[in-house]
Amino acid sequence: MTEHSKPNAEPNTGSHTGPHTGPRTQDLGFARVDLDRAERTGDPEVVYGAGKSPEQIVAILRTLHERNPKRAVLATRLTEEARAFVRTALPEAAVDDVAHAVTLGPLPVARGTVAVISAGTSDAPVAAEAVLAARVHGAGVHRIEDVGVAGLHRLLDARSEFADADCLIVVAGMEGALPSVVGGLSGVPLVAVPTSVGYGASFGGLAALLAMLNSCAPGVTVVNIDNGYGAGVFAARVARNARER
16 A cells, blocks of 8 residues: 655655566655556555645545556545545546445456355444455455344354355454454455454453454454454455366
8 A cells, every 4th residue: 555755745756667567656746656566466556645735635536547448546544534535526536425435446356255254233334344354355245233142043044155155254343253253154265353342341342353363263364453444355365267277
């Protein structure tokens, strides 16, 4: 993701070029945009919106979209103010208010399926970020919501909905037990996402993170607290590669 660089500098429209691929970066003064990431990794750069002004976010989105107009560019962690500005400045962009994110450009053709399983409604923003990230990175997505362990029958009733997925994303806060339960019900690759949902002793998601890292179910991979984006990219790559083979 793009980071802050020389925030008070004047924009520089120059770019750095490589011997074969053309421009690799474009220096906007406040950010050095990576134009070559899709060629290196198969996935384009994503805009991390936290701490950036609405104007900076739009400028980076435009730069990345101009480089590859046939594939969606994703910006995450956008404030309400930033999303409102994007709606005005880029009316063709798709704004997801639940995920606090926007996309500019068409989504790629989906390969494989990621099932995103979330424990409760309070986990919805992180789960929505995971869903959008997986779609932008080329996977089909099936959502299964509000199946936390406080009502285990809800998860058991939905078991057939995720049994044939290529990868699972399991999002939960509180004590973070849901990934262990899902991991005991399925052999599908699973990435767990702890959320900062919970009362004081959850320590802003630390309790869920530690519970997931200590899962007794084998094969559970864990990302950072509230990192729906990281989980979505990981799961999409698993799903795409599974379908290619």
